[in-house]
Amino acid sequence: MIKKILGVIALLAVVAVGIWWLLLREDPVANAQKAASAEAAVVLTRYPQEVLWGDTHLHTDNSIDAFGFGTRLGPEAALKFARGDEVKATMGMKAQLAHPLDFLVIADHSDGLGATRRLYDAPRMLIQDPTLRKWHDMMHESPEQSQLAIAELITAAAAGTLPAALRDPEASAENTRNIWNAHLATLDKYYEPGKFTPIAGYEWTLMPDGNNLHRVVMYRDGYERTSKTLPFPGIDGKLDALFDYMDAYEESTGGRVLAIPHNSNLSNGLMFEMTQADGGPMTAESARRRALREPVIEATQIKGDSESHPFLSPNDEFAGFGDVGWELGNLPLSAGKDNSMFAGEYLREALKRGLSIEQQTGANPYKFGMIGSTDSHTSLATADEENFFGKHTGNEPREGRALESQNLGTRLGRFGWHYLASGYAAVWARGNTRAEIFDAMMRREVYATTGPRMTVRFFGGFDFAGIDFASDWVESAYAGGVPMGGELTDSGSAPQFIVSALKDPDGAHLDRVQIVKGWVDASGATREKVFDVVWSDEDKRRAIGGKIPGVGDTVDRLTATYTNDIGAAELRTVWIDPEYREGQSAFYYVRVLQIPTPRWPLYDAVKFGFDLTEEALKGSVAQERAYTSPIWIGPAAKATTGA
């Protein structure tokens, strides 16, 4: 009897608490509406006036590997850090950016979203799978063992031998739903339109046989729409399935979504193929679909730079930045690389292939813009050399990280110093909102940097004669031409380009600005040429044998310092293609080079007081750079729009 009475009382208490909770709890929908009205209040400029800086590729403790590598910072810490707050890194160090970012896409892996964390938290005896149980034990044993477990996990994922429990999307759908919705609500909470913009997304981790075909999927929308979908799993999927998913999302919610391929340098030639994935010839339809779904590519990040490779561009003395270590094979080094694979991996070659496919089919699948991002797995979006928190928590600042072997699963080939403190995405938008940033990416009005925040403008047109860089030149350039990412219709006269590069106010001076041109010649072969269009001290640095002499090197290897006694604060010019041929399809993009500066391993060596190996020392000074999206020129009939 007493038990019954107590039961009734307790029941009433439950109901009361339930009501109380319902009334007082946070309401993600109301949050989203608030965000939407704040968004509507942002005043947009007539044309893009300020460049916005962000990272579209950051992992937090919701990522299966980031958690396993030891990261214990979640999305909230990631957002606070990106907007400029000081946070405590997983290993206990204080971490803060020198300058805040304007936007952030948290891109945790859709496969097993939150799964490592659940594996870690799970009672041991309930883990049936012996492999999972082994990883569980390793994760609890020590940070080193935890990292080893994740290395094994990535290797297994690459080899397609992940235990079923981690591959099974249905079994974890509810957990995924909870994590995803909570995450979306957090993004809306931190959204300050006009000031700081968190953007919903995830990483789709397609990886046949360890060949990296990963994409970041990024939404234009807030909670109201994004909560109607779930991250699409992909380790053993097909690219078309992702595009189907994106179509379905847009149709059912009225929202917008795009995908950003990255680490093509680890795809063993598969990222930019001349054929369809199944080996058949590329069709115009699939080429159009690819260009529409993937308007921008991540050109540079922690795991190497994918702009160019010396094998493909032997006449480009600056090709090969950030290639060392990454050119050995695919992501887990389960398969080595031969020279024939480079062409499907580097962005310049892909842009050329795109022209070639367009000539054959009428559509260009590789008409993309370029951005940089970090792919950091520490929740900390760092791309500054002197403030670099590493690829994952095991590589947060500490003495050994620069020289240790850093392989996933093996002990050969890649070392700490091969990893780059790179990069960021620069976006020319009319205001700092989700819609403006997304739309800028769709029209490819974006560029990549390896970390420094140079301001780069690039316009193409046919009559820039009046441009003298007086105060309103940008508005005239918009009026008389197209910005980076745009397309020109061949009308029989040589295209003109305005390029302007202002140094990072707190960074190094600029060495030179180059325009990289790619085209298809009369025989149907693809060609490329790099033009130095403006450089510092032009009166002293005159071309010798067609090459501009190097800018010099002020880096003191013993103190990891440099001076801005060489180079220029700003470089700009109007350039007319001297080799224009009527009827030839071509693309042009800008590469800006800074003067040589120390890379993070040199800062580490000085800070912790150790000697780099000869090889590492050689790689510890570099010319950081920016790559803009191209401007294309082609016959009118073939011009297509990306948006």
Next chain:
Amino acid sequence: MTFKNWAREPLVHFLIAGAILFAFFAWKGEPADPTSREITVTREDQARLALGWEQTMSRSPTDAELDSLIQTWLREEVLYREALRLGLDRDDAVVRKRLANKMDFLATSIAETAKPSDTTLETWLADNPQRFAPDTDYSFDQLYFSEKDAAEAALSQLPEMTEWQGMGEVISLPTTSKMSGSGEIERRFGVIFLERLMALQPDGEWVGPIPSGFGWHVVRLRQRNAGEVPPLADIRERAENDWRAQTLETRREDAYQLLRDAYQVTIEE
């Protein structure tokens, strides 16, 4: 003690949580009872599984797929109950840690979802003004020179000049900035310039040269407006996030102390 204050008391959270657990078991008859070998997969359970599928795949599961979802769930439930029957939850470091985490969570869950009142947040703003005061705004003119000598020469001529705009070298930096926040100035001109600008008198006199990452500048600061903490209504979201993060931390610690105080602990030498 008001209702709000009660609501903040960790002890109250524990009591309520206890009551919920008790009520749940009184009502459901302890479904995870190791001796019970009766499992009903209700229509609701099935609908929940189907919905999870649907949300991922944007279509309903087929009968075969639903059946496989149910079997997976069932397998987990059976093994879970048997594990409890065998007492596998005892003497397990992970279970122990997980339960401790859940206790922490109980202490903070209400704070995580509760809406703080305006009064609470007003007090929070008043106590932590430095976190919410916006940038100081500056109105100034500047001329850029790549060499210091040129800047000094220009400075000596400037007081007599009316057409001053053309005197500097051309660079993509605004000569006139009106009410620019310190964040914006730092973004455009860099840290070194901002630090020097902050120290200038807003008297409209040309001074310098002051350095930046670009070179040298001759500057006249016309106006400076210190930022004030905006009204709560404008920054409620931010204030609330900030308040919540701090409150969670405090709660967890308070709740632990409350329990901890009831224990007599001896740590032998």
